[in-house]
Amino acid sequence: MKRNISDILHNADDKTVRRIADSYTAADKKTSQRIYRKALSRMDMADDEEVRGTDVVHRSPALHRVFLAAACIMVICGAVLGIMKMKAPDRKPVDDTPVIMATATTVVSDNIEDSTADTTHTVAVVTDEAAVETTDNPAHQPVTSGKTAVSTDNSENDVHETTRPAAGTTARRTTDRAAAKTTAKTAAKTTDKTGTKTTTTAAATTTQVKPMSKNLTLKDVIELSKKKDALTWSDFTGYIYQDIGSGLYIWEFRINEGSGYTLWVGGVPPEKPIYIKLFLGINKKEYPATEGIDTKNGIDIRYDDVQSFINETQPEREYEGIIYLEDVLKLAKKGSALRIGDFREYSNYYNYFDPTLNMKFIVIDRSNWYLTVKKSASSDALAVCTLSDQTGGHSIDMTRNSYEDVLEAVNEWTFKEAILSAPVAGSLTMDDVIRLHNEKGKQLISEDFAPYTYEDYSFNGDLIIKFRVTDGENWKLPKNEEVYLTLRLGYGRPLISATLHNADLSKCTDMVNPLPYSGDGTATQFDLEMELNSKKPWFCE
Amino acid sequence: MNENDIKRMMKESPEEGFRALFDEYWSYAYTIVYSILRGYGSRNDVEDCTAEVLSDVMMKYDVLRDTSLKAYIGTSAKRRAIDFRRSMDLHTSRNIPLEAETEYTLASGDDIEADAESSDISAILLRKIEKLGEPDSSIIIQKYFYDRSSAETARILGMNPITVRSRLRRALKKLKTVLTDMDITL
Missing domain, CATH: 1.10.10.10 (Winged helix-like DNA-binding domain superfamily/Winged helix DNA-binding domain)
Structure with a gap:
């Protein structure tokens, strides 16, 4: 009868056990220290190193007075602050809308005593929706503090003027608001020889604050083209450009979204631009070389139809954009409530999003996975919303399946991909597989497979280890079927799973995880296969 | 450190003597206890039992007797472990076949x-x-x-x-x- 090492050593006779006891260390130092402490406590000889009881901390009596004085001071300060707060005037309501306030001063006075008596104070402030604090200053105009503040003191009698062209949507929005809310006040206090004070208010100059520059989009180009001949340089100053001109000024705008278009604005500012041309292509070389831009076939956006030009020339979109699996799963939670607009933020053509197109997104964190979307022609619902794994040849419709199903599919495909790409770590016979299962059952651990691992296999912290299963003496594999045993390891845990499967994973049998069994309690899938198909489970001939 | 040194230390200074006894024999006692309690108790039970064995030896062993300390520990460990196992069986109401109970006390005469x-x-x-x-x-x-x-x-x-x-x-x-x-x- 065959026996294995564990059986023999576990049932070893006294003599052998004592030899083992004599020759081998039984446990680690921590265990020995624990036993030592337990033994001491049994003998009432508790280890002196052990900390018991609590220490009473005595403070110096001199400190008592200091602490008392500190406490009194804190109470008094608190009371004073409370009274001041109660007596303080009510705060003015805070206006949290963006405000552009421009203040300029022009001094008109004949009775200026000296140059220092006249102070022109110009403050241009942009406030955004972030925290805004308003402080009343009785001596001056209300000052609004914000992110940007430009302050110019002019002690000469010049009238200061600041003009900053604004462009772009942001600029337009803030300028409109500014029109309503711009306050132009001038305060000049002069003292004449008689000592009388004169205050003169003058008209405000225009002050516009340049917003953050942004990339020009095709949508912006279409909007700008509506201005036709009224387009000026200032319409483009809010966008990122590169001046590539040598004689003339040529502002080159690489239109965002990966659309592959370029806009050139040429001329001599502030004169009206000579041309504002839209070309297909992006310059791949440094100017003056212009490889990549189709300069012969451009249009002037002031006089030609931009939309038609785009429709005629726009290259076919191979992919609408990229998306992460995490975002796919977020979208899958919406299920049948998913709409085409939900995909817009993942589109490379965000500002030129066309909901009528067939869209294909690349799932960037998986190999060869795609998300295909198409809107229904008759309604707002989606006709197609399919996540597909082109490596494994799987797909699932996200609107017609529950989130749990999509998640399960994603996990399964991911797991299959990992198994298919895992290297073979070793080999064992089907006899070994069945013997290991019979001996260890659900207690199977990765170390049990150590004897069957190739010597040159480098573990490298792999969490998936695949073994090739071969014919045994008693159990043969089915013909034309490659059988593998894949272990899924957990961090510091026993095996998550040990699965017997064929080459394409169309047949899988779990050897470790128990399943509820209608007979009595639980059994592993392996047991059930062996029992239900006792003559011929799929992995045996 | 040999047995006689340990015995002398146990006689002169119980604390130092126990430290020496423990350092020399804890692994030996643990292994014997483990071989008997394997599959019955947890590792914590094995540790408890080993601690009891060593503390018993310290308290009961007559250092003046000319007997082997190691043999005494071996026998104590075995007996204590069998008692421990029996008490655990009682607590868990496990049915103990007679053969299993006598396994460590009597050699099988039949085979x-x-x-x-x-x-x-x-x-x-x-x-x-x-x-x-x-x-x-x-x-x-x-x-x-x-x-x-x-x-x-x-x-x-x-x-x-x-x-x-x-x-x-x-x-x-x-x-x-x-x-x-x-x-x-x-």
Whole structure:
């Protein structure tokens, strides 16, 4: 009868056990220290190193007075602050809308005593929706503090003027608001020889604050083209450009979204631009070389139809954009409530999003996975919303399946991909597989497979280890079927799973995880296969 | 430190004597206790029982008697472990077959030949394992006698778990060829 090492050593006779006891260390130092402490406590000889009881901390009596004085001071300060707060005037309501306030001063006075008596104070402030604090200053105009503040003191009698062209949507929005809310006040206090004070208010100059520059989009180009001949340089100053001109000024705008278009604005500012041309292509070389831009076939956006030009020339979109699996799963939670607009933020053509197109997104964190979307022609619902794994040849419709199903599919495909790409770590016979299962059952651990691992296999912290299963003496594999045993390891845990499967994973049998069994309690899938198909489970001939 | 030194220390300074006794014999007692409580109690039970054995020896052993301290510890450990196991069985209301209960107290009269053969096999196996040399033999004993994982073995032997795994694999390969003749599998 065959026996294995564990059986023999576990049932070893006294003599052998004592030899083992004599020759081998039984446990680690921590265990020995624990036993030592337990033994001491049994003998009432508790280890002196052990900390018991609590220490009473005595403070110096001199400190008592200091602490008392500190406490009194804190109470008094608190009371004073409370009274001041109660007596303080009510705060003015805070206006949290963006405000552009421009203040300029022009001094008109004949009775200026000296140059220092006249102070022109110009403050241009942009406030955004972030925290805004308003402080009343009785001596001056209300000052609004914000992110940007430009302050110019002019002690000469010049009238200061600041003009900053604004462009772009942001600029337009803030300028409109500014029109309503711009306050132009001038305060000049002069003292004449008689000592009388004169205050003169003058008209405000225009002050516009340049917003953050942004990339020009095709949508912006279409909007700008509506201005036709009224387009000026200032319409483009809010966008990122590169001046590539040598004689003339040529502002080159690489239109965002990966659309592959370029806009050139040429001329001599502030004169009206000579041309504002839209070309297909992006310059791949440094100017003056212009490889990549189709300069012969451009249009002037002031006089030609931009939309038609785009429709005629726009290259076919191979992919609408990229998306992460995490975002796919977020979208899958919406299920049948998913709409085409939900995909817009993942589109490379965000500002030129066309909901009528067939869209294909690349799932960037998986190999060869795609998300295909198409809107229904008759309604707002989606006709197609399919996540597909082109490596494994799987797909699932996200609107017609529950989130749990999509998640399960994603996990399964991911797991299959990992198994298919895992290297073979070793080999064992089907006899070994069945013997290991019979001996260890659900207690199977990765170390049990150590004897069957190739010597040159480098573990490298792999969490998936695949073994090739071969014919045994008693159990043969089915013909034309490659059988593998894949272990899924957990961090510091026993095996998550040990699965017997064929080459394409169309047949899988779990050897470790128990399943509820209608007979009595639980059994592993392996047991059930062996029992239900006792003559011929799929992995045996 | 030999037995006589430990006995002398136990007589002169109980605290130092116990420290010396413990350092010398805790592993020995633990192994004997473990071999009996394996499958019955947890590792914590084994530790408790070992602590009881050593404290009993300290309190009851007559240092003036001319008997072997090690043999005394061995016998105490065995008896204490059997008592421990019995009490655990009672607490868990486990039915104990009579044979199992007497397993460690009486040799089987019916199958002395089989017992002798079993003893021989375990002794031969141990010799084969010892022949592998250190640390391979320790790794095999930790795995198959103490049922320890590679990580635990690595901690005890002060090695890297990956090294333990690879050495175990090689050691088992060597052992496999030897054991096949004896009809022993891994």
